[in-house]
Each structure stands twice: as C-alpha cells, then as structure tokens.
Amino acid sequence: MGDVAVGARSGHDGEEHRGRPAEAVPAADSAVTSGSDSGTGEDGTVPGEQTRTDGDGPGDSTPRAKKQRSFWKELPILIGIALVLALLIKTFLVQAFSIPSDSMQNTLQQGDRVLVDKLTPWFGSEPERGEVVVFHDPDNWLAGEPTPNPNPVQKVLSWIGLMPSAEEKDLIKRVIGVGGDTVSCKGTGPLKVNGKALDDKSFVYAGNTPCSVDDQGGQFSVKVPKGYIWVMGDHRQNSRDSRYNQNDKHHGMVPVKDVVGRAIVIAWPLNRWDTLPIPDTFDQTGINDKSSASAALTVAPNAVALVGVVPVALWRRRKTSAAETR
Numbered sequence: 001m002g003d004v005a006v007g008a009r010s011g012h013d014g015e016e017h018r019g020r021p022a023e024a025v026p027a028a029d030s031a032v033t034s035g036s037d038s039g040t041g042e043d044g045t046v047p048g049e050q051t052r053t054d055g056d057g058p059g060d061s062t063p064r065a066k067k068q069r070s071f072w073k074e075l076p077i078l079i080g081i082a083l084v085l086a087l088l089i090k091t092f093l094v095q096a097f098s099i100p101s102d103s104m105q106n107t108l109q110q111g112d113r114v115l116v117d118k119l120t121p122w123f124g125s126e127p128e129r130g131e132v133v134v135f136h137d138p139d140n141w142l143a144g145e146p147t148p149n150p151n152p153v154q155k156v157l158s159w160i161g162l163m164p165s166a167e168e169k170d171l172i173k174r175v176i177g178v179g180g181d182t183v184s185c186k187g188t189g190p191l192k193v194n195g196k197a198l199d200d201k202s203f204v205y206a207g208n209t210p211c212s213v214d215d216q217g218g219q220f221s222v223k224v225p226k227g228y229i230w231v232m233g234d235h236r237q238n239s240r241d242s243r244y245n246q247n248d249k250h251h252g253m254v255p256v257k258d259v260v261g262r263a264i265v266i267a268w269p270l271n272r273w274d275t276l277p278i279p280d281t282f283d284q285t286g287i288n289d290k291s292s293a294s295a296a297l298t299v300a301p302n303a304v305a306l307v308g309v310v311p312v313a314l315w316r317r318r319k320t321s322a323a324e325t326r
Helices: 012-016 071-092 152-159 292-325
Strands: 094-098 113-117 132-136 170-177 182-185 191-193 220-223 228-232 259-268
Touching: 094 259, 113 132, 132 228, 170 182, 170 191
Parallel strands: none
Antiparallel strands: 094 113, 113 259, 132 170, 132 259, 170 228, 182 191, 182 220
16 A cells, blocks of 8 residues: 555554564655654545645755746847847947948958957057058048938948948048158159158059149148048049148048047958958068157057066065065
C-alpha cells in the first residue's frame, strides 16, 4: 500500500506483537511534519501535514521552469537597444557621410559613402596634413548650393548615423596645412608646404595642375594660424575650398573645432571599398620644420606625461622596498 500510510492496529494483532519494538517507517520525501507525529488520518496523511501539489516546497529538488518571454514582446526592446547603440556610435565613434559633388575626384566619387572616425578628436587628436576630413561649413561656403529634402525614412537613417543629416551643412576636403604651416602656390605649381614641394600626382585629379592660374585665389601664400587648417579638394580645378574663401571671417581657414572627424574608409558601393591613407609626400623630410615655439607645443604633452609618471614610479618603488624589509 502507500509509503506514507502507517495504520494503527488493535485486537489480537496488537497482542501478538506486544513486547516487540515497532518497525520504523521512512518518511516520504515531500512530507512536512509538525511537532506531533503520533499517527495518521484515515486518508493516509499525518495530522497537521499540508499536502503540496505545486512542486515548490522546501524539500522539492526539481527547479520550476521559468516562463520564457515571447519573441514579439522582446522585439521592441531589442530594437530600442539597437537604436541607442547606433546613436552612441554615431555621436562618439563613427558616422557615415555621402559625397555630394566631384570636388574630391578621383579619390572620392559623387555618391560614395565614407565612414568618418569621430572618436580620436575626443582624445585631443587634431587633423594632420594629408588626411581627408569632414567639417562643418565654417562661414557660408555652401551658399547657393541646393538643400536636400529627405523623406521620413532618410530622416530616421540620418538620425541613427546611417545617412548624413540634411540639416547639417558639412564639407569634405584634404588637409594641406595645419597650425604654423606656410602654404603657397605659384603658377601651375607645385604646391608647397613649409617650402617643400608636394608630389601630389597620386591623388590630384588627372589633368589638373596643383595650382589654379586665376586671380580669384588660385595663386596664394598663407600662414596657417594655430587652431586652424588649410584644406583643398583633390579635383583642384573644381573645388571651392580654402583658396576661394579667403574673404570670409576665417580668411579661408577651417577652425579645428569645426572638424567632425577623419574619413577613413569608402564603405559604399562595395566595388569602391577602400581605405583613405595619408599620401607619402606628406611624410617627406623637412616638411615639419616650424618655429621652435611650435615644436615645443608638439613635445609638451609627452613632457607632461613624463612628469606625471615619474612620481608614481618612485612611490611604487619606495612602497615595494618597504614591504621587502618587513
């Protein structure tokens, strides 16, 4: 019969077994007993016993399966997380931009999508010569250009960084000079930085001359102030860049604070996929020759870091020596 049934017996059966100890009956696994355990009821349960059928008793060793959330209920949460991550990436890491004109041919073609590194500027990195950078319109350079009218889908894609924002007036050019540089161009070229001629055949549009022979800005010699850059398009005879904006409030210079980031990759179309490295001509010997004050500014961060590290190293050394003598 049942394992938990311990019926009391009377009559001659009781007399027959009188004097012999009763056999112990093992308690059931799910039994919950109270202070008194003298007998059982007619239904085979111990008085005071609570019968548990939900499998959640203290003695139950079987874990209760947790009900899984429906995929359709989780989908809005997943979409929300993806949008937040995309927005964070767009704001702090990488953003996609579309090329609207031919001013950077043949490096970039109209319709190309480039990925722009927005992270390094957060760590104090400034644009370098030869980089292709995206920057906000410094002083109405895009006057007269048609303003795009995006549809709702394009607005959403631009908000999460998959398309450029139509409300932001941005340009893309190559950095030729940085703060402290002297940039000059006479006749048809070559273009010079700090007196060093650039070999720009690898990136200037085929058939173009490094300098434009005109009286609108194609002939120039400028000194780039600290905190600014001088930019030019690779399609020299089809680019309204620093040369042709020397009458604005920055004299054709682009404030470093207006730089969004460096274009690092052509991401679309796939058959145009390529990186955007700095041409070797910008690394030639002597191009970095500036005044001693400018050189000191370059060395200063390393010197500050060294000054900060030395006391910490000495403190750690002293602490280690003290521990060894204990």
